[in-house]
Amino acid sequence: MMEQTSPLMQxxxxxxxxxxxxxxxxxxxxxxxxxSLETETPAVSLALDPLNVNALIGEITHDLxxxxxxPDLDALLAKAESALRFDLADARLYSLIGEIKYRQGAKDQxxxxxDQARKLSKTEIHALQRSIGxxxxxxxxxxxxxxxxxxxxxxxxxxxxIAEGLPTxxxxxxxxxxxxxxxxxxAPWRADLLVALGRTPAGLDFANRLLLDLTGSSAPPNSSxxxxxxxxxIRQKKYEQAYRLFLFSLSDQERKxxxxxxxxxxxxxxxxxxxxxxxxxxxxxxxxxxxxxxxxDGEGGATVRFLNTPVKNxxxxxxxxxxxxxxxxxxxxxxxxxxxxxxxxWSIRCMGSAGETARFKIPEGTYNRQALSQExxxxxAGCPMQLLRLETAAIAExxxxxxxxxxxxxxxxxxxxxx
Numbered sequence: 001m002m003e004q005t006s007p008l009m010q011x012x013x014x015x016x017x018x019x020x021x022x023x024x025x026x027x028x029x030x031x032x033x034x035x036s037l038e039t040e041t042p043a044v045s046l047a048l049d050p051l052n053v054n055a056l057i058g059e060i061t062h063d064l065x066x067x068x069x070x071p072d073l074d075a076l077l078a079k080a081e082s083a084l085r086f087d088l089a090d091a092r093l094y095s096l097i098g099e100i101k102y103r104q105g106a107k108d109q110x111x112x113x114x115d116q117a118r119k120l121s122k123t124e125i126h127a128l129q130r131s132i133g134x135x136x137x138x139x140x141x142x143x144x145x146x147x148x149x150x151x152x153x154x155x156x157x158x159x160x161x162i163a164e165g166l167p168t169x170x171x172x173x174x175x176x177x178x179x180x181x182x183x184x185x186x187a188p189w190r191a192d193l194l195v196a197l198g199r200t201p202a203g204l205d206f207a208n209r210l211l212l213d214l215t216g217s218s219a220p221p222n223s224s225x226x227x228x229x230x231x232x233x234i235r236q237k238k239y240e241q242a243y244r245l246f247l248f249s250l251s252d253q254e255r256k257x258x259x260x261x262x263x264x265x266x267x268x269x270x271x272x273x274x275x276x277x278x279x280x281x282x283x284x285x286x287x288x289x290x291x292x293x294x295x296x297d298g299e300g301g302a303t304v305r306f307l308n309t310p311v312k313n314x315x316x317x318x319x320x321x322x323x324x325x326x327x328x329x330x331x332x333x334x335x336x337x338x339x340x341x342x343x344x345x346w347s348i349r350c351m352g353s354a355g356e357t358a359r360f361k362i363p364e365g366t367y368n369r370q371a372l373s374q375e376x377x378x379x380x381a382g383c384p385m386q387l388l389r390l391e392t393a394a395i396a397e398x399x400x401x402x403x404x405x406x407x408x409x410x411x412x413x414x415x416x417x418x419x
Contacts, residue, residue: 179193310399327378
């Protein structure tokens, strides 16, 4: 016979099921809320769920990084070790324990925990950073570079944290070769490295040397990398080194375009490097380079088309290096309905000063392949490098002075005159 259950017992059982379900729902809600708060407020998150390892790690990390209060290292160690008993595979906990022991002065034990963290996770960020520091301290610079490569491939935003150790690494032959090998293999932190090195005179020398050594590798420097380092040379007033690096970077085809003005015929292959043509942001005009074989009526060169608006900056320039002496600048140009209310001219200015060495004016009107020239000189001091720039005489963008028409510059060259 089936046992009869009284209505009272049925109600109690239903109540018990409801109570258990309510408790489980509340627990799940607390865990979910704890997870949502673990990053911003780890202490609150832990109060909701004491077993939330992410929140515990966040709280300990916050305490360790709090510069306004000295952390209770013993208490933090106890928390981390307690959590480790429930999660033996979390590399972050080993790393935190290692950091606490490191700060307590137990460095040998600390590195055992850092090594264990890296066994569990090769990219554990803090253990990697400490391992890099240890490798540099012990002279294992090749190992340090390998660890840096692992760190920055996983955590590219951590480059500033390792930048301080780069001069030490690069000053050592083994370290230098390890860095060169890494960036030759297209390490993703190569651009950051060159930027960081370019900020100091000593670092800039290393950047220059790395680019020269990369030239013969399977990953030669690109125009952007070369331009960045050349610009840094110019910014630090190392003009001769800047020009040498530019010349060294030229391909066999580019060498054919050499001269006091590089690419004097405006072939449509500007690299953007400082000693090549640079076309900046344009307002009121359009600048295009066309080779003579592709041009209409053979009018190859740099075409400047004015859009019937004010023009304050013509946005075409090139750095040049002229030794002291006498020179002639020559322009072969064509124009159609060219109206220049406030002048259009090429200027040559000395770097490092506001002095203008020469101003070569372009005439208005309509003409075909007109030859223009002007002589000028570069003094024996105070002008180690120059900036050649196409400019207008407009000071403000007034609509009373609108530039109209088209100018085609077929060739612009500088030749040295015999004394």
